[in-house]
Amino acid sequence: MKSSEAGLPIIFVHGLRVSGTMWRPVIQAVGPGHPTAAPDLPGHGSRRDEPFSTAGAVAAVVDAIDQLGGRALLVGLSLGGFVATATAGAHPERVLGLVAMGCSTRPSGLLATVYRAAGRLAAGHPGGADRLSAFAFRRALPGPAGEALVAGGLSSQNASSVITAVCETDILASLSAYPGPVWLVNGERDHFRRDERQFLAACQDGRLLLLPRCGHLTGLAETGSLAGLVRDAAAVVTARTTAAAAPGGRR
Incomplete structure (x- = not known):
């Protein structure tokens, strides 16, 4: 954890495994x-030795928010995007903005069947x-981005329970319940963007951004661009929060 006044x-909320x-x-x-x-x-x-549940994951994010003062911008990729969105829907008063990456799909039908089988x-x-995952991560993202993915260890033993929880989470309901600004960010080649228009329609205050030539994870290789996107979102949220706190501003 880093801190600053x-x-x-x-x-930031991480992905599966x-x-x-x-x-x-x-x-x-x-x-x-x-x-x-x-x-x-x-x-x-x-x-990794704890059981996964959506409620438990949301609680972990809320604990992190509280440690940083009680309100924050959430940034999540893949599973992290689902969890960040679920947190925003359940605790909108704590979430000042949401950047949900690589999670604009509803795992249902054939996709859910394949997803569960893989888990x-x-x-x-x-x-x-x-x-196999470590090899694939390092091959897709040579250098610091790939090494960062594996540095904390991998947890494939819990993949099935995690995927079941994701499939049973109504992520569109969470998006619909959250009134704050949302950035849906997807790689142009990401298979998890198939329902992005439906996700955008569910947002009360949403925008959709595509990362050119990127897949599900490869946007992490563009570290500077991704950090710039996050800083831009933070600037928008900061401006809105400041305006709302001003005399006569909306709260």
């Missing part, structure tokens, strides 16, 4: 102007799945 607090270390290069690029945290979710990283396979052979 100035700047909007930002909580990995841990909060995945965000280290981005947090470094964001710079010291913002207090930041990247908590491990239950079933991952330092908490069961990984959970049934966690050692091999962890090794």
Whole structure:
């Protein structure tokens, strides 16, 4: 965790099988102007021996928000995007803005069947799945971004329960319940963007951004650009928060 007296607090939420270390290069690029945290979710990283649930993951994010003052901008990728969105819907008073990356799809029908089957396979052979995942991460993201993904250890043994929880979460309802600004950010080549227009329509205050030539994870390689996107979102949220707090401003 980094801290600073100035700047909007930002909580980064990690993806499936990995841990909060995945965000280290981005947090470094964001710079010291913002207090930041990247908590491990239950079933991952330092908490890999704990059972995963959506409620438990949301509680982990809320705890991180409270440690940074009680309100923050949330940034999540993949599973982290689902969890960040669920947190925003359940605790809108704590979430000043939401950047949800690589999670604009509803895992239903054939996709859910394939997704669940992959989770069961990984959970049934966690050692091999962890090794394969580490190889794939490093190959897709050579250098610091790939190393950050594996630095906190991998947790394929919990993949099935995590995927089941995601499939059973009504993420559109969470988006609809959240009144604050939302950035839906997807790689142009990401298969998890198939319902992005439906997700955008569910937002009360949403915008959709595409990362050219990027897949599900490869946007992490563009560390400077991604950090700039996060800083821009933080600037928008800060301006709105300041205006709302001014005499006569909306609250």
